[in-house]
Amino acid sequence: MTQKQQRTIRVYGQVQGVFFRAQAAAFARLHNLTGLVKNEPDGSVYLEAEGSPEDVQLLVDWCRTGPSRAKVQRCVVADGQPQGHTSFVVER
Numbered sequence: 001m002t003q004k005q006q007r008t009i010r011v012y013g014q015v016q017g018v019f020f021r022a023q024a025a026a027f028a029r030l031h032n033l034t035g036l037v038k039n040e041p042d043g044s045v046y047l048e049a050e051g052s053p054e055d056v057q058l059l060v061d062w063c064r065t066g067p068s069r070a071k072v073q074r075c076v077v078a079d080g081q082p083q084g085h086t087s088f089v090v091e092r
Contacts, residue, residue: 005056006080009047010040011063013073020045021090023067024059031055034085038092050082 011020021037024047028035033051040046049059066072 003053004050004082005053006035006048006050006082007056007060008078008080009049009060009063010076011045011047011066011072012043012075014069014071015045015066016043018069019067020070024063025088025090027062028059028088031058033059034088035083036085036089036091038090048080048083048085049088050085 016039021039024037024045028037028047028049031051033049033055035048035050037045037047047059047063049056060075060077063075064072
């Protein structure tokens with residue numbers, strides 16, 4: 001079995017109010033990832049994603065563009081420790 005990997009992703013730009021969280025969660029679930037996505041007070045979007053290295057990388061790559069209405073300026077990705085998430089949730 002492939003080792004689980006965890007990444008934190010912070011996405012900057014025009015990423016709130018453009019369905020970024022909902023579409024990121026749908027993409028993550030489609031790729032069997034667990035974790036969370038939430039808006040931050042500074043206007044960024046924060047994600048934690050756990051799963052196979054390949055699937056986590058797919059989400060990282062998706063975040064670099066985001067949904068069609070988003071204007072992503074940059075993504076900051078960091079390695080993390082798996083937190084044992086059991087689903088992928090949108091935090092309000």
